[in-house]
Amino acid sequence: MTLDPATLATILGMMAATVFTRFSGAFLVRxxxxxxxxxxxxxxxxxxxxxxxxxxxxxxxxxxxxxxxxIVVVAALRLSLLPAAALGVVSVALLRAAGL
Structure with missing residues (x-):
């Protein structure tokens, strides 16, 4: 597998932009x-x-x-978003395994 330098630069640029916006947002909110x-x-x-x-x-x-x-929507009313999303993923996996 080869990695194109332009693709790598794009990925690193998007990573830097994401990190910058997250940190600057947290800094400004404080x-x-x-x-x-x-x-x-x-x-x-x-x-x-x-x-x-x-x-x-x-x-x-x-x-x-x-x-x-x-299930995610109902769970999100009581739980934070990460546990609600995890519950949704698990429920989809179980429903698929059950053949629904």
């Missing part, structure tokens, strides 16, 4: 005093991102994936 409205708006971002990722899968695939997406 330094800024946010109002109640801004904090409330920022709290809605993770569920919105989750729905943007889950919804196409729920409508474009089979029953195991659709049921798994519903």
């Amino acid at each position: 330094r800024l005093k946010l109002g109640a409205g801004a904090e409330k708006a920022l709290a809605t971002v993770p569920p919105a991102v989750l729905m943007a990722v889950v919804a196409p899968t729920a409508f474009a695939t089979g029953w195991p994936e659709t049921i798994g997406c519903v």
